[in-house]
Amino acid sequence: MTLKVGVLGYRFMGKAHANALARLPMFFPDAPDVERHVLVGRDEAALADAADRLGFETTATDWADVVDEVDAFYNLGPNHVHAEPSIAALEAGTPVLSEKPLANDLESAERMAEAAESAGVPTATAFNYRFVPALRYAKNLIEDGELGEIHHFRGRYLQDWLVDPEAPWSWRNSEEMAGSGALGDLGAHTIDLARFLVGDLERVSGHCRTFVDERPVEDSETPEKSREGGETAERETREVTVDDAYSAQAELEGGVMATFEASRFANGHKNDHAIEIHGSEGSLKFSLERLNELEVLRDGNRGYETILVTDADDPYVEHWWPPGHVLGWEHTFVHENYEFLSAIDSGDEYHPDFDDGLAVQRALAAIQESDERGEWVAVE
Amino acid sequence: MTLKVGVLGYRFMGKAHANALARLPMFFPDAPDVERHVLVGRDEAALADAADRLGFETTATDWADVVDEVDAFYNLGPNHVHAEPSIAALEAGTPVLSEKPLANDLESAERMAEAAESAGVPTATAFNYRFVPALRYAKNLIEDGELGEIHHFRGRYLQDWLVDPEAPWSWRNSEEMAGSGALGDLGAHTIDLARFLVGDLERVSGHCRTFVDERPVEDSETPEKSREGGETAERETREVTVDDAYSAQAELEGGVMATFEASRFANGHKNDHAIEIHGSEGSLKFSLERLNELEVLRDGNRGYETILVTDADDPYVEHWWPPGHVLGWEHTFVHENYEFLSAIDSGDEYHPDFDDGLAVQRALAAIQESDERGEWVAVE
Amino acid sequence: MTLKVGVLGYRFMGKAHANALARLPMFFPDAPDVERHVLVGRDEAALADAADRLGFETTATDWADVVDEVDAFYNLGPNHVHAEPSIAALEAGTPVLSEKPLANDLESAERMAEAAESAGVPTATAFNYRFVPALRYAKNLIEDGELGEIHHFRGRYLQDWLVDPEAPWSWRNSEEMAGSGALGDLGAHTIDLARFLVGDLERVSGHCRTFVDERPVEDSETPEKSREGGETAERETREVTVDDAYSAQAELEGGVMATFEASRFANGHKNDHAIEIHGSEGSLKFSLERLNELEVLRDGNRGYETILVTDADDPYVEHWWPPGHVLGWEHTFVHENYEFLSAIDSGDEYHPDFDDGLAVQRALAAIQESDERGEWVAVE
Amino acid sequence: MTLKVGVLGYRFMGKAHANALARLPMFFPDAPDVERHVLVGRDEAALADAADRLGFETTATDWADVVDEVDAFYNLGPNHVHAEPSIAALEAGTPVLSEKPLANDLESAERMAEAAESAGVPTATAFNYRFVPALRYAKNLIEDGELGEIHHFRGRYLQDWLVDPEAPWSWRNSEEMAGSGALGDLGAHTIDLARFLVGDLERVSGHCRTFVDERPVEDSETPEKSREGGETAERETREVTVDDAYSAQAELEGGVMATFEASRFANGHKNDHAIEIHGSEGSLKFSLERLNELEVLRDGNRGYETILVTDADDPYVEHWWPPGHVLGWEHTFVHENYEFLSAIDSGDEYHPDFDDGLAVQRALAAIQESDERGEWVAVE
Structure with missing residues (x-):
């Protein structure tokens, strides 16, 4: 099975994760197969360019369209957009990786953790160190x-x-x-x-x-x-x-x-x-x-x-x-x-x-x- | 004029200051002449031995006997004995160097600073760094x-x-x-x-x-x-x-x-x-x-x-x-x-x-x- | 135009160069397009496995078959096999990168440099530092x-x-x-x-x-x-x-x-x-x-x-x-x-x-x- | 017994050794007692000044006058004056410390080592490290x-x-x-x-x-x-x-x-x-x-x-x-x-x-x- 990954955000963190996904087959052959499936952003021109460079199959301008289509949703946007898309993805049963900090306030973080608990799928807060x-x-x-x-x-x-x-x-x-x-x-x-x-x-x-x-x-x-x-x-x-x-x-x-x-x-x-x-x-x-x-x-x-x-x-x-x-x-x-x-x-x-x-x-x-x-x- | 120095304490700090005094003539020829005049302590045998090694002329077992006899009084004892001898020396108009911290409580430190103010002679807290x-x-x-x-x-x-x-x-x-x-x-x-x-x-x-x-x-x-x-x-x-x-x-x-x-x-x-x-x-x-x-x-x-x-x-x-x-x-x-x-x-x-x-x-x-x-x- | 690269050697250096080729599009978008075209080695089973992992299109067991088919030939074998394949490639007009040292003796190195001179195509000795x-x-x-x-x-x-x-x-x-x-x-x-x-x-x-x-x-x-x-x-x-x-x-x-x-x-x-x-x-x-x-x-x-x-x-x-x-x-x-x-x-x-x-x-x-x-x- | 030390040279090395001698009693009480007995040099005014600062009892302008009077002769002059005074001291049975290198040519060094051998007293080449x-x-x-x-x-x-x-x-x-x-x-x-x-x-x-x-x-x-x-x-x-x-x-x-x-x-x-x-x-x-x-x-x-x-x-x-x-x-x-x-x-x-x-x-x-x-x- 190939895991389809959807990624929100295509700047610094988008590049860091896209590179990571691209390098798995050569260095971690026992990792699951992964497809860089869809890249999500608002500026269509910049998005298309980024998707091309970062090796994504498709693009989308609305995260709501992708969160239930992918096998993993990476939320790499600014902190204040961590909560809603992540919760929506979890409600769709999609595992989510969120960049850190988990949210921009405690209340949002609590809602995200509750959604993770309900969903029962793996989640990640991207404390890469x-x-x-x-x-x-x-x-x-x-x-x-x-x-x-x-x-x-x-x-x-x-x-x-x-x-x-x-x-x-x-x-x-x-x-x-x-x-x-x-x-x-x-x-x-x-x-x-x-x-x-x-x-x-x-x-x-x-x-x-x-x-x-x-x-x-x-x-x-x-x-x-x-x-x-x-x-x-x-x-x-x-x-x-x-x-x-x-x-x-x-x-x-x-x-x-x-x-x-x-x-x-x-x-x-x-x-x-x-x-x-x-x-x-x-x-x-x-x-x-x-x-x-x-x-x-x-x-x-x-x-x-x-x-x-x-x-x-x-x-x-x-x-x-x-x-x-x-x-x-x-x-x-x-x-x-x-x-x-x-x-x-x-x-x-x-x-x-x-x-x-x-x-x-x-x-x-x-x-x-x-x-x-x-x-x-x-x-x- | 030769400055007579009286030192209370002959362990670690006593050795450090005695060494310093001994080295001035060779390396700081413009320093005032200094005599390691009297070493003060309670254990007479240990004191005599230390005075001999550290180059002091005489010894005394009671600081009260020396504070008005010397041109500088070095108080190198434990913190709780910083206050009384230092204040006594200052009241006798003798400059005082005290090891740090100045005292073991704020009230003692305040009394020491007041005594220094009244005496109008140089004082030192030994922050050597x-x-x-x-x-x-x-x-x-x-x-x-x-x-x-x-x-x-x-x-x-x-x-x-x-x-x-x-x-x-x-x-x-x-x-x-x-x-x-x-x-x-x-x-x-x-x-x-x-x-x-x-x-x-x-x-x-x-x-x-x-x-x-x-x-x-x-x-x-x-x-x-x-x-x-x-x-x-x-x-x-x-x-x-x-x-x-x-x-x-x-x-x-x-x-x-x-x-x-x-x-x-x-x-x-x-x-x-x-x-x-x-x-x-x-x-x-x-x-x-x-x-x-x-x-x-x-x-x-x-x-x-x-x-x-x-x-x-x-x-x-x-x-x-x-x-x-x-x-x-x-x-x-x-x-x-x-x-x-x-x-x-x-x-x-x-x-x-x-x-x-x-x-x-x-x-x-x-x-x-x-x-x-x-x-x-x-x-x- | 896409440059087809043929690589002799699939161990340490093979992996290092294959990784490098794989990473160019994402990080050096102005680099020419490159195809990891053919991987050359003698042990067919190991070779097939390596080609799969390192992302090569095909394999070959004889370097002589590939040196004129590719746009760049990478000679990553032990030192004593640097000379012949590299010279053959140059004689076919193919640019060559050789791992260092250029050869295992001076005479071979001289022949390689002469072949490069005659071919008039770019060559590289892989002093990566x-x-x-x-x-x-x-x-x-x-x-x-x-x-x-x-x-x-x-x-x-x-x-x-x-x-x-x-x-x-x-x-x-x-x-x-x-x-x-x-x-x-x-x-x-x-x-x-x-x-x-x-x-x-x-x-x-x-x-x-x-x-x-x-x-x-x-x-x-x-x-x-x-x-x-x-x-x-x-x-x-x-x-x-x-x-x-x-x-x-x-x-x-x-x-x-x-x-x-x-x-x-x-x-x-x-x-x-x-x-x-x-x-x-x-x-x-x-x-x-x-x-x-x-x-x-x-x-x-x-x-x-x-x-x-x-x-x-x-x-x-x-x-x-x-x-x-x-x-x-x-x-x-x-x-x-x-x-x-x-x-x-x-x-x-x-x-x-x-x-x-x-x-x-x-x-x-x-x-x-x-x-x-x-x-x-x-x-x- | 107090060892009388005679020192030829009063610049950098003279100061370094005089300081060392001065510090022994306080820190190495088991060292023999030492007197900084005589400082040797040619410029009388500079010499007197140095002797005063470095704590020597007397001065001399000719090393030949002192090498048999002292219990240890320190030769701290430039390399080309290591040999003669050191050999003279050894011939007088006086232990010698010479700064390094031992001499400015091999022949002199050999004569110095022979003199040491004949004298049978301790010698030192001052490799202080x-x-x-x-x-x-x-x-x-x-x-x-x-x-x-x-x-x-x-x-x-x-x-x-x-x-x-x-x-x-x-x-x-x-x-x-x-x-x-x-x-x-x-x-x-x-x-x-x-x-x-x-x-x-x-x-x-x-x-x-x-x-x-x-x-x-x-x-x-x-x-x-x-x-x-x-x-x-x-x-x-x-x-x-x-x-x-x-x-x-x-x-x-x-x-x-x-x-x-x-x-x-x-x-x-x-x-x-x-x-x-x-x-x-x-x-x-x-x-x-x-x-x-x-x-x-x-x-x-x-x-x-x-x-x-x-x-x-x-x-x-x-x-x-x-x-x-x-x-x-x-x-x-x-x-x-x-x-x-x-x-x-x-x-x-x-x-x-x-x-x-x-x-x-x-x-x-x-x-x-x-x-x-x-x-x-x-x-x-």
């Missing part, structure tokens, strides 16, 4: 008890693309469309890794900050009317209604102390997602910009060992290249798609699913609430 | 505006000497004697660097945690009576009444976001005091375990530049060795003593003084209060 | 004079897959099949980078060493007769007739001092190809295990700047992902195929071609001759 | 067999203080006074470490290079007559008669492959002495600019472990500070002086002695001879 070989390897070390009892989790995700106050406004700066800023976009990944590697967040204290309150609108984002006006030299700006950076303190289950941080103002850091964990028997460190490496302090050793996680018996590696031939960021999507599509095919459980996405959303909401109230907040 | 050449260089970069407007300060101080639950109890585990744990011992340094490099803390949200509630007492710490008992095989333990680790979020003056953390449970880290700062034009990173290096992102560059801060025109370096001949931890004490003694000699202002120590103490107290109340607390 | 974005970026820096006059080139390529004396014999241990060992397999890459980045080798002093003289034969490599014998418990071994490691000193054109080294006995190094260059105005460092990074000392700076070469205007990067989303080893093959196929399509010059391969072969031969004679040898 | 705790720790690992059989030694020593062609001429650029350039000044250290850690050099192939043939003379170096002339605007230069950089390939005893390199033209490197060793069971890496760290690949581990060699049971560390409180470059001199003076006091053997210095000198001479002859040369 769970599929970095080095982090899978880390997960195995922790599960095998090699770090002992965990005391500390420290995670931060640093970018700098908004440090220039003239960097243009985009949907990622809008609470309505994105829910939150660095918190939901970057922090969601870190919180998911905390849950994946260590455990659930029980209570949090959050701090959110917007450094630049409004940003210029690029022509392409300007409503037609205002562009027609034309006679004014005034620069058009739009309000930034989300955080540029957040930090959080947390207590995880089992009494683990945790700190979180993300920023779009961390000058010099492009995509620096870093994790550190300290346990009673060992520690580990990871950074996404060196994603083939894991630094591990093993019991009995004196310092961190820099492990290049590219050996044949490392997670997913035998599918690729010999030791020392490093993988890139995009490979995480191949692994993620492999696991999700295999679960659809086999009926096996898949994680991170919508429940995992909801758990992260609860933490995001608690951090925002904590920031507003100025006090610690329990995560449901 | 201000005297790392790389951090002085960093300070100059920031003051020259090379990082632009500061957005983020991130500081953490990681050690692991308590990760073993069988590590013995010491005065550092006692609230009565130390005031706090990782917070006051390590966090005080980080908070001082935040103030030195960026600015005052305005409000904080703190989190403190004790992982191990009681620890075995080593024989030398056991009260005589219980040792005499002897018949029991029971291990004697004492309660840990301070934090093993803390974290904090803060807002610094000018709206800078800051995060702080310290732990004595960070397996694999011995003395890892690390600072990161992001500004609108650049960033910097520092770690005490590589204290000769500063990583700087300069405006117009793309990545961090690893600067070995050992050139002749780097702070303090011309006193030592040619470029690339690295300095160690102890050199910070030489620089600190040079500056403090020069200030005593010249009457110039010296920082960090007791007011700086008090400012840090206010932040420590606010973090503790925030942790207890579960909400943000303003720093006075 | 020229296509690492960070090394292209380095090349641009050097050409723009940012390092000034070059004084030093230092290159080394460290692996460890033969450090175990029980690691099995393979064709790579045979002078007859491979020409040389670490020298030709790894050193060829380093010498090519020296030529690409700095200039030709003028004279060399070489040192070759075989640490383990014979190695066990795996069953699959054992001639049938000896396997039939069976009654003997004796382990079968085969002689190692190539170097396990080499080093070389060289003088490059313009008086640049150079050192080279490679080993298959460098315990702890999997695929560590590292380059360092020092010039009068700057320096740079690169390591293949962190291939997204380049360390650059710029004129006026004090230390190396760690540049993540993933910005949109870095070489090839705009075809892939946003800044900080790192590429892997395999991407070098995509860039290499893109350039070579584009040159076939456009008739533009392509490098590294067979002449470049020959120049490297001359250096390899000179190093071997120098090692045998114990003296410096000029490179023709 | 043997006394870096991390390298002592490395030595112990190797002796304990933790790296297995050694295959590779790689050493390089990079500086950049001559990269500017206008950097002034000094005695270090004169063959007559220094013997060689980077080779003897820097390479001597690396060769000594190869011998210390792995074994003797058996044969070498060397390459020496002078990038800048003449350099400007600073006023202080200009002979009086030419300064008087004055009427000419011509810049005075002097010929550089030593190498600016060298490289060497070598075979060490037991068949170990080795490569060596040093340069004063390695832009961006101040004092970067780096060592790498690969054995059948493990590997290690060291760099002087991070001298508290050793990177070790242990048997059974996958990557290098970054060890901070500052634990109480690491070599020499218990004399200094708690774990993580890093040492600097100068501490190597304290350890060296401690060991040498203890050997004088106890009559125990001391290494590296003049025989070790001679062994290094033979290697230096062989490298120079190899460079001149263009062929491999056996090291006697």
Whole structure:
């Protein structure tokens, strides 16, 4: 059987997933056969061009037309369009992968998780960093008890693309469309890794900050009317209604102390997602910009060992290249798609699913609430 | 004129300062002449031995006998003995250097700062990391505006000497004697660097945690009576009444976001005091375990530049060795003593003084209060 | 027009190039259309399986049948089969890409280069590391004079897959099949980078060493007769007739001092190809295990700047992902195929071609001759 | 008994050894008592000033007057004055420490070693890097067999203080006074470490290079007559008669492959002495600019472990500070002086002695001879 995949969204994430689907046959021959069936978008010209490049059979401008026609629906749109199409697909019994964060508010996320529960089909929240070989390897070390009892989790995700106050406004700066800023976009990944590697967040204290309150609108984002006006030299700006950076303190289950941080103002850091964990028997460190490496302090050793996680018996590696031939960021999507599509095919459980996405959303909401109230907040 | 220095305490800090005093003539010939005049302690035998090794002329078992006899009084005892001798010395008009944190509670710190104010003589809180050449260089970069407007300060101080639950109890585990744990011992340094490099803390949200509630007492710490008992095989333990680790979020003056953390449970880290700062034009990173290096992102560059801060025109370096001949931890004490003694000699202002120590103490107290109340607390 | 590609070899390199060809349409839409037309090998069953997985239309067991049928012939076999099929293809007017080193001896390489010259079609020697974005970026820096006059080139390529004396014999241990060992397999890459980045080798002093003289034969490599014998418990071994490691000193054109080294006995190094260059105005460092990074000392700076070469205007990067989303080893093959196929399509010059391969072969031969004679040898 | 030490030379090395002597009582209380007895130099005013600062009792302008008056004679002058005073001291039965390299030519070094042999007193060639705790720790690992059989030694020593062609001429650029350039000044250290850690050099192939043939003379170096002339605007230069950089390939005893390199033209490197060793069971890496760290690949581990060699049971560390409180470059001199003076006091053997210095000198001479002859040369 060939799984027909329908994909909503054809920009950055659309390309990342299309590439992943295209690479499965050569590298994961035991994956189910997949057809890039239909690409969904609103701008017909751009859509046709994208479908051609990304290898889709057909296109559609209304997601409602496709959600019951495909064997898997990938919702890769902005956060505020995660809920409705995903719920519709689930109601049609179609497995759904949604980009992260699961939704732009907690209520939508809850509805999505309920729809997943009712549908009883596999769902995925696309926390792709769970599929970095080095982090899978880390997960195995922790599960095998090699770090002992965990005391500390420290995670931060640093970018700098908004440090220039003239960097243009985009949907990622809008609470309505994105829910939150660095918190939901970057922090969601870190919180998911905390849950994946260590455990659930029980209570949090959050701090959110917007450094630049409004940003210029690029022509392409300007409503037609205002562009027609034309006679004014005034620069058009739009309000930034989300955080540029957040930090959080947390207590995880089992009494683990945790700190979180993300920023779009961390000058010099492009995509620096870093994790550190300290346990009673060992520690580990990871950074996404060196994603083939894991630094591990093993019991009995004196310092961190820099492990290049590219050996044949490392997670997913035998599918690729010999030791020392490093993988890139995009490979995480191949692994993620492999696991999700295999679960659809086999009926096996898949994680991170919508429940995992909801758990992260609860933490995001608690951090925002904590920031507003100025006090610690329990995560449901 | 030769300055007579009296020193209370002859263990770790006593050795560090005695060494600093001994090295001034060869490397800082413009420093005032100094005599290691009197060493103060309670155990006469150990004291005599230490005085001999550390090069002191005489010894005394009561600090009250020396504070008005010397030109500078160094209080290097445990935190709970910082206040009385220091205040007595100041009342005698003697300049005082106190080890950090300034006191074990805010009230004592306030009395010390008041005594300093009344005395009108130089005082020092021994935040020696201000005297790392790389951090002085960093300070100059920031003051020259090379990082632009500061957005983020991130500081953490990681050690692991308590990760073993069988590590013995010491005065550092006692609230009565130390005031706090990782917070006051390590966090005080980080908070001082935040103030030195960026600015005052305005409000904080703190989190403190004790992982191990009681620890075995080593024989030398056991009260005589219980040792005499002897018949029991029971291990004697004492309660840990301070934090093993803390974290904090803060807002610094000018709206800078800051995060702080310290732990004595960070397996694999011995003395890892690390600072990161992001500004609108650049960033910097520092770690005490590589204290000769500063990583700087300069405006117009793309990545961090690893600067070995050992050139002749780097702070303090011309006193030592040619470029690339690295300095160690102890050199910070030489620089600190040079500056403090020069200030005593010249009457110039010296920082960090007791007011700086008090400012840090206010932040420590606010973090503790925030942790207890579960909400943000303003720093006075 | 669609270019039909015929590929000899379906193991490691076959997979690397097939993947590269498969990825062009999505990421390099301006590349010529390509058909993975025919896969060539001797073992029909394995071949059919590989062709299916790697996406080839047909298979062939004799390269002679395909070299004039295709628009590009890729010779990815062991070194000793580089010459004949490549020459036959060139004589048929077919552009050829050969894996490196160009041949297993200088005479064969010369015949290949002559055939290329006569054919007047594009050729490629597959020195894929020229296509690492960070090394292209380095090349641009050097050409723009940012390092000034070059004084030093230092290159080394460290692996460890033969450090175990029980690691099995393979064709790579045979002078007859491979020409040389670490020298030709790894050193060829380093010498090519020296030529690409700095200039030709003028004279060399070489040192070759075989640490383990014979190695066990795996069953699959054992001639049938000896396997039939069976009654003997004796382990079968085969002689190692190539170097396990080499080093070389060289003088490059313009008086640049150079050192080279490679080993298959460098315990702890999997695929560590590292380059360092020092010039009068700057320096740079690169390591293949962190291939997204380049360390650059710029004129006026004090230390190396760690540049993540993933910005949109870095070489090839705009075809892939946003800044900080790192590429892997395999991407070098995509860039290499893109350039070579584009040159076939456009008739533009392509490098590294067979002449470049020959120049490297001359250096390899000179190093071997120098090692045998114990003296410096000029490179023709 | 107090050992009287006489020191010839009061610049860089004079200060380094005077500091070491001054620090012994506080940190190495079991060292013999030492008096900085007499400082020897030619310029009386500068000498008196230096003696005052460095803590010497007296001064002398003729070394011949002091060599039989002291219990240890330190010869810290330029290389060409190592031989005569050292031999005179030995003939007077006085133990001698000579800075490295032992002499500026092989014949002088041989005479010095013969004098040492005849005298039967301890001698030292001041290869201070043997006394870096991390390298002592490395030595112990190797002796304990933790790296297995050694295959590779790689050493390089990079500086950049001559990269500017206008950097002034000094005695270090004169063959007559220094013997060689980077080779003897820097390479001597690396060769000594190869011998210390792995074994003797058996044969070498060397390459020496002078990038800048003449350099400007600073006023202080200009002979009086030419300064008087004055009427000419011509810049005075002097010929550089030593190498600016060298490289060497070598075979060490037991068949170990080795490569060596040093340069004063390695832009961006101040004092970067780096060592790498690969054995059948493990590997290690060291760099002087991070001298508290050793990177070790242990048997059974996958990557290098970054060890901070500052634990109480690491070599020499218990004399200094708690774990993580890093040492600097100068501490190597304290350890060296401690060991040498203890050997004088106890009559125990001391290494590296003049025989070790001679062994290094033979290697230096062989490298120079190899460079001149263009062929491999056996090291006697």
